[in-house]
Amino acid sequence: MARTTVVAMENGKRRPRATELVKLAALSGRAVGDFLLPEVATDHVDFAALFRPAPNGRSTVNAARDEDIRQFEQLCRWYVELESLAGASLARRYPEPYDIADTPAERAALAVATAERNRLGLGDGPIGDLWDLLETDVGLRAFAIPMRDRRIAGMFVYSEAFGGCIAVNANHPEDRRRWSGVQEYGRFLTMRHRAEVTILSATKRPKERERFADAFARHFLMPIAGLTRRIDAIRRANETPFTLGDLWQLANLYGVSVQAMTWRLEELRLLSIGTWDRLTEFGVQPSQAKRLLGLTASESGTPHLPTRYQVLAVQSYLGGGLSEGQLAERLLADRVSVRELIHQMTTVEQPTEDGIWAQATLDLSQPIMA
Template identity: 35%
Template sequence: MNTVLDSQNPAELGDRLRHARTQAGLTQAQAATALQVARTTLVALEKGQRRVRADELKAMADIYGASVGSLLRESAVHVELSPRFRALNEKDDEDAHRAARLLNDLTAAELELERLTGRKLKANYPPERPILPGDVKEQAEDLAMELRHRLGLGLAPIGDIVTLLEVEIGMRVFVRPLDPKISGLFIYDDEAGACMLLNRNHPRERRAMTAAHEFGHLVSSRRQPDILDDCSPQSREEKFATAFGLSFMAPAPTVRRLFQEYRQESGRFSPRHLILMAHSLNMSQEGMCRRLEDLKLLPAGTWESLRDRGFSGELVRQILGDRPRDNDMVVPPRLWMLAAEAYSEELLTEGQLAQLLRLDRPELRRILDMLGSSDDHDLESLALE
């Protein structure tokens, strides 16, 4: 390792060490104590004023929860999104901090894979539209319809909003298990662009609503980071994002048409119709019900009444014949491609990819095998073989 260390630029390595320490949530004093060195020694190492010894590097990797390889890898990208999130005060629990650090790490991983493969993400963000005085919901509705037409969606349902945001808008979208009370996180950074983390533990339909909500932040208040949880205060920005998400997923003309068709069919609008409408628009039942309430097609408070009477996700699955899908991919489509390409071209090892993407190796192997990264075919010529 000494030979490898001798070839390292001390200043660049020191910067990677500093980043790893801050990502571990340690101050210089805390890290120095854990390493059993003077704080001035740690300062010199992080500034590149003294070369790191092999035993010091190994100790830092252990204490910071990083791998020696990631600290030495010159291609590694380091971004610091977490400190820019909405201020997390002492009352905020560690789950929110952990989710913010995860989004930071996943964003850095994707940037590194882009650098290695030469496939930079192309951003196609709509112009930011400041929230004006007046009715927030009306502004959200108008902008949602405008963007639907710009994206060529018209009044049709959105089948996969994650792919839409990745491919058409150029957002970085990640899906990982989070604390149940956290729905998602959003951050905009000048270097990394728009980044989003969704809770894999939530049903697919709820994740879709969260993604639409965070898209609302991108188009209205992108420089105000957001951690969406069940206790989020309803600021003007939050109200806009919520209204935008509902309008974007369920345009008013489509909702009104379906509602009237179901009512005409049986003379009333029942919970069964609510389930079918939500399913057809790829929305959660709560989101669908609240959209109907907003459009005054159902009385205010309908959702709370349904919930109090035992209306649940399990009931919905029984009616639709659905079953929870435990094998949802934790790596979005674009990140699959970058990871598979880096692996097939031997730019990163399986172990390095697992560390980079914060996956265990069996899960990573399953993804790589599914993508055929070790035996890629040219589909255009496959039939000629």
């Protein structure tokens, strides 16, 4: 396609022909329908540039990671696009960035985690649906997507157009995803304008910001007062000592790995130092123990998209703003799965006067509050 033709179309002096739209879509790696959707003001945001290392920094970007970043960016763009179609922007309930300069990582993490729990009215108990909390009460866009680079734990980026955005690796177990999500949340709270890709590392000398993120996750997910009180209650209620089964159930309640819970209890001197090492020496396997106790975990590799994102996508489809193919693309699903989701969202069962349960159809766009 001639450069003059492209320039003329960009300047609005010439309408593209159908064949030209097909060529442009192929060149840009996008669907033809994407060019027909309302434009949203996010074109100036380039995730690849935001994640680029500093001039003298060491680049660790590879092809797989680059593709993961592009997928993350695409989901964020689609989210803002869906909001534009529905006329419903995500409320941002952000605190001012916490200044932790010159404060030791552990002390800073405890202070920020405590302040955020108080701000969000969480008390000191376990956190249930972390993802809805981050989106509804904070205003972050949080995705779990299967990443090609399996070493990636999570990503965080902030821009004025998108707001704060988090992605965690859906190839990892749910307890690891939650941990990674809270780590990225901690980065948002303290280093908002610094995009970050977190890589799983076995190094024994992590950087200060990595120590902060890890400590923040520990304090935010397992606050000292609430955890200590719960342990005391278990000991009082049981006629036997604190058991391995109690440990597994406690980790499940707080949504963390058994290893993370064990280390936390060791840190608080509620378990003797070295308990985890002894458990691993005995050949304890967390996944097998969870099955025996009836504690099920989310399936790894399955994308988790925000509930609000899914509702907006289905609303846009039902309103004619998206085709079924575009809806499936945005939900990272096949068309059969998408049809099942639409049925679940728009159908409710309710009893008739005869006591027979009948299905009723819901209109997701119907106003119910003035």
